Amino acid sequence: xxxxxxxxxxxxxxxxxxxxxxxxxxxxxxxxxxxxxxxxxxxxxxxxxxxxxxxxxxxxxxxxxxxxxxxxxxxxxxxxxxxxxxxxxxxxxxxxxxxxxxxxxxxxxxxxxxxxxxxxxxxxxxxxxxxxxxxxxxxxxxxxxxxxxxxxxxxxxxxxxxxxxxxxxxxxxxxxxxxxxxxxxxxxxxxxxxxxxxxxxxxxxxxxxxxxxxxxxxxxxxxxxxxxxxxxxxxxxxxxxxxxxxxxxxxxxxxxxxxxxxxxxxxxxxxxxxxxxxxxxxxxxxxxxxxxxxxxxxxxxxxxxxxxxxxxxxxxxxxxxxxxxxxxxx
Amino acid sequence: xxxxxxxxxxxxxxxxxxxxxxxxxxxxxxxxxxxxxxxxxxxxxxxxxxxxxxxxxxxxxxxxxxxxxxxxxxxxxxxxxxxxxxxxxxxxxxxxxxxxxxxxxxxxxxxxxxxxxxxxxxxxxxxxxxxxxxxxxxxxxxxxxxxxxxxxxxxxxxxxxxxxxxxxxxxxxxxxxxxxxxxxxxxxxxxxxxxxxxxxxxxxxxxxxxxxxxxxxxxxxxxxxxxxxxxxxxxxxxxxxxxxxxxxxxxxxxxxxxxxxxxxxxxxxxxxxxxxxxxxxxxxxxxxxxxxxxxxxxxxxxxxxxxxxxxxxxxxxxxxxxxxxxxxxxxxxxxxxxxxxxxxxxxxxxxxxxxxxxxxxxxxxxxxxxxxxxxxxxxxxxxxxxxxxxxxxxxxxxxxxxxxxxxxxxxxxxxxxxxxxxxxxxxxxxxxxxxxxxxxxxxxxxxxxxxxxxxxxxxxxxxxxxxxxxxxxxx
Numbered sequence: 001x002x003x004x005x006x007x008x009x010x011x012x013x014x015x016x017x018x019x020x021x022x023x024x025x026x027x028x029x030x031x032x033x034x035x036x037x038x039x040x041x042x043x044x045x046x047x048x049x050x051x052x053x054x055x056x057x058x059x060x061x062x063x064x065x066x067x068x069x070x071x072x073x074x075x076x077x078x079x080x081x082x083x084x085x086x087x088x089x090x091x092x093x094x095x096x097x098x099x100x101x102x103x104x105x106x107x108x109x110x111x112x113x114x115x116x117x118x119x120x121x122x123x124x125x126x127x128x129x130x131x132x133x134x135x136x137x138x139x140x141x142x143x144x145x146x147x148x149x150x151x152x153x154x155x156x157x158x159x160x161x162x163x164x165x166x167x168x169x170x171x172x173x174x175x176x177x178x179x180x181x182x183x184x185x186x187x188x189x190x191x192x193x194x195x196x197x198x199x200x201x202x203x204x205x206x207x208x209x210x211x212x213x214x215x216x217x218x219x220x221x222x223x224x225x226x227x228x229x230x231x232x233x234x235x236x237x238x239x240x241x242x243x244x245x246x247x248x249x250x251x252x253x254x255x256x257x258x259x260x261x262x263x264x265x266x267x268x269x270x271x272x273x274x275x276x277x278x279x280x281x282x283x284x285x286x287x288x289x290x291x292x293x294x295x296x297x298x299x300x301x302x303x304x305x306x307x308x309x310x311x312x313x314x315x316x317x318x319x320x321x322x323x324x325x326x327x328x329x330x
Numbered sequence: 331x332x333x334x335x336x337x338x339x340x341x342x343x344x345x346x347x348x349x350x351x352x353x354x355x356x357x358x359x360x361x362x363x364x365x366x367x368x369x370x371x372x373x374x375x376x377x378x379x380x381x382x383x384x385x386x387x388x389x390x391x392x393x394x395x396x397x398x399x400x401x402x403x404x405x406x407x408x409x410x411x412x413x414x415x416x417x418x419x420x421x422x423x424x425x426x427x428x429x430x431x432x433x434x435x436x437x438x439x440x441x442x443x444x445x446x447x448x449x450x451x452x453x454x455x456x457x458x459x460x461x462x463x464x465x466x467x468x469x470x471x472x473x474x475x476x477x478x479x480x481x482x483x484x485x486x487x488x489x490x491x492x493x494x495x496x497x498x499x500x501x502x503x504x505x506x507x508x509x510x511x512x513x514x515x516x517x518x519x520x521x522x523x524x525x526x527x528x529x530x531x532x533x534x535x536x537x538x539x540x541x542x543x544x545x546x547x548x549x550x551x552x553x554x555x556x557x558x559x560x561x562x563x564x565x566x567x568x569x570x571x572x573x574x575x576x577x578x579x580x581x582x583x584x585x586x587x588x589x590x591x592x593x594x595x596x597x598x599x600x601x602x603x604x605x606x607x608x609x610x611x612x613x614x615x616x617x618x619x620x621x622x623x624x625x626x627x628x629x630x631x632x633x634x635x636x637x638x639x640x641x642x643x644x645x646x647x648x649x650x651x652x653x654x655x656x657x658x659x660x661x662x663x664x665x666x667x668x669x670x671x672x673x674x675x676x677x678x679x680x681x682x683x684x685x686x687x688x689x690x691x692x693x694x695x696x697x698x699x700x701x702x703x704x705x706x707x708x709x710x711x712x713x714x715x716x717x718x719x720x721x722x723x724x725x726x727x728x729x730x731x732x733x734x735x736x737x738x739x740x741x742x743x744x745x746x747x748x749x750x751x752x753x754x755x756x757x758x759x760x761x762x763x764x765x766x767x768x769x770x771x772x773x774x775x776x777x778x779x780x781x782x783x784x785x786x787x788x789x790x791x792x793x794x795x796x797x798x799x800x801x802x803x804x805x
Contacts, residue, residue, distance in 0.1 A: 039607065039610070041614075082787075083787075085791065086787055086788075086790040086791040086794070087790060089794070090790065090794050092607065093547045093610065093749075094745070094749075094790060094794070096547060096610065097547065097741045097745055097786075098786065098787055098790060100738065100741075101738050101741065101742065101783040101786055101787070102783075102787070104738055104779075104783065105780050105783050105784065108776065108777060108779060108780045109777070109780060111440070111776075112774060112776055112777050113429060113431060113442075113464065113466040113468075113774065113776065114466075114468070114773075114774050114776075114777065116429070116442070116466070121431065121442055122431050122433060122440035122441075122442060123440070123441070123442045231440075233438070233440060238618075241614060241618060244611065244614075248611070293457070294626055297622045297625050297626045298622075298626070300618055300621075300622040301618070301619050301622045301623060301626070303615075303618055304614075304615045304616065304617070304618030304619030304620070304621075304622065305615070305619050306615070307611060307612070307614060307615025307618065308612050308615035308616055308619065310615075311604070311608045311609075311611045311612045311615065312599065312604065312608075312612065315604075315605075315608050
């Protein structure tokens with residue numbers, strides 16, 4: 001067992017690309033679920049339109065990167081409107097069903113052979129990170145500290161990504177302490193009371209869905225730009241559930257909860273996966289119990305188990321306050 | 331501060347009374363239960379898993395086209411094929427430039443490929459597993475057609491160190507024969523749709539009953555479907571009991587499991603005052619956990635039951651031909667659904683279920699033991715889901731993902747009919763099933779589920795309470 005390898009991988013994961021992407025997605029979800037009480041199970045849909053917005057604009061239309069980012073933001077806003085109009089007037093679980101369905105619809109459409117000229121079918125779109133990588137100020141070499149090492153492209157992605165995380169956290173912090181944010185929290189606590197005060201609950205929910213969705217689309221863009229490619233099957237329902245685990249682990253309705261949750265989540269995931277993989281490779285675990293391909297499956301089991309245990313024993317997560325979470329439907 | 335917290339908890343606990351203080355005993359019981367749930371799933375499927383592994387599913391799907399017999403080769407794992415047709419003179423002509431997609435059914439691998447000038451294609455694949463080959467009909471030249479225009483997808487299993495040929499039979503000129511007129515295709519797909527809709531309905535009635543009585547949207551209902559199908563596989567293939575006996579046994583096991591999980595898991599959670607949203611997230615977590623336990627034990631292969639697989643001689647009912655298995659599926663589904671309706675309408679416990687659905691507090695205060703009713707609902711839901719899983723496994727195949735793939739269609743069906751109404755779920759599911767199948771008349775088969783889900787969103791826009799749901803005041 002190469003423990004140094006396991007620990008360095010775990011640490012790299014904790015501040016690496018996945019942690020950054022899921023932190024962004026979870027910050028968006030935090031506004032939806034944590035502060036407004038909206039059960040959005042289609043965050044991956046926002047990520048997908050962000051990623052494809054950039055990919056299609058840059059590769060198919062030949063537009064510059066900034067235009068692609070704008071397209072992604074507009075697409076996420078449109079998606080929020082399409083999802084919100086029929087469901088935000090209904091009970092919370094309708095939104096859950098419709099958003100999870102919408103995420104799958106988008107994935108089916110993006111990977112369909114019918115639209116291959118546009119979306120690249122199941123192969124996705126490749127090679128659109130040119131502009132992004134050209135802007136890389138880091139010269140060739142290794143960057144990092146102690147046992148953590150990143151290449152110059154990775155460190156560039158991480159710098160941009162974590163800056164975005166920071167900005168979005170700042171935005172959420174400013175929003176939720178504003179009068180607007182207080183209305184959101186009031187909607188989470190008692191929608192009817194807010195309506196009785198003459199607020200347009202529907203409009204507030206819609207605004208929350210749009211803002212959180214746009215933050216989610218940035219997560220998709222960063223995921224796509226980091227590899228310069230977008231593959232439809234990276235945008236399945238599991239992605240949303242991972243983001244939920246990140247959010248609930250750190251604590252919904254807290255400013256830093258989703259970010260810390262995401263770092264911790266990927267630390268745990270990487271640690272267990274690498275440990276199991278090495279144990280299997282070195283035959284500490286015989287093949288009859290677990291093979292190499294089954295290690296990846298164990299990590300999904302872990303996600304499920306984590307979700308159940310969190311909800312049963314500590315729904316407020318690490319930092320949260322139990323009274324601050326919308327866990328009962330009205 | 332302490333007093334405030336106590337008050338907030340009591341308010342948050344909902345209709346089930348104030349939250350009890352967290353003591354060690356229920357915690358331990360919950361943990362034990364969770365371990366037991368995982369254990370049951372592991373043990374139950376462990377028996378099915380290795381047995382299946384000794385007996386790798388080499389049987390081709392019953393729908394394999396004539397001439398498309400699998401030809402296992404001992405070289406590296408590739409999927410290949412040659413697309414050609416016989417022209418008017420009977421000469422073989424290869425077709426260049428047809429797009430195909432080879433992908434694994436769990437979505438981890440996907441590769442597009444185009445045929446070369448010999449009409450051949452070859453795709454290296456990562457390893458054994460269940461794959462689907464899809465042909466893009468739009469890239470087929472105009473003078474050529476697929477022999478079976480509806481079959482643009484071919485599902486197959488790849489054993490260890492196997493390669494295989496995939497064949498889509500082509501023919502020169504416009505397709506001929508009875509299957510090609512629009513009306514006949516409409517009829518055939520309509521029958522398919524009725525069958526599929528009935529299967530969705532069987533699964534979805536349980537989902538709807540659970541939602542009605544507890545208010546919980548059960549995201550793990552798909553796994554209850556898979557569970558039934560896998561237990562059925564265990565009895566039918568691993569142990570070797572004939573299907574007619576294996577199916578009722580599997581359903582019985584599922585009913586006991588459903589009842590047990592309610593008694594040991596959901597009821598204590600409810601008593602602790604866990605909120606509905608928290609429970610919804612718990613069903614998602616349980617669903618992921620159990621789904622990957624199925625994959626771990628049952629592996630990514632799709633498998634077939636031992637009985638009723640090769641049915642080539644169909645019964646002719648007017649213009650439609652239907653194989654006995656599908657006819658039996660339809661009849662069984664209709665009978666079971668009628669029985670469920672009678673059960674809900676006539677029996678004491680069925681009436682109690684409707685009463686709890688209608689108004690939980692009122693039912694409780696008129697002397698109905700709500701917890702007991704909810705227990706029966708979970709048992710019935712699990713049993714119906716298991717039956718649906720077995721019927722789906724018979725008409726298609728058994729796989730670890732089958733239930734999850736059906737989940738969104740179940741949601742569409744129940745929402746369409748009106749969340750929480752048992753009869754609504756029935757009607758809605760039928761509509762969804764028909765829509766999914768009939769939409770392949772106009773769109774590519776890979777997009778058939780999209781239509782049903784879009785309909786779901788549209789229905790919510792114009793009639794949020796569903797077809798049979800009662801209008802209530804919403805925001």
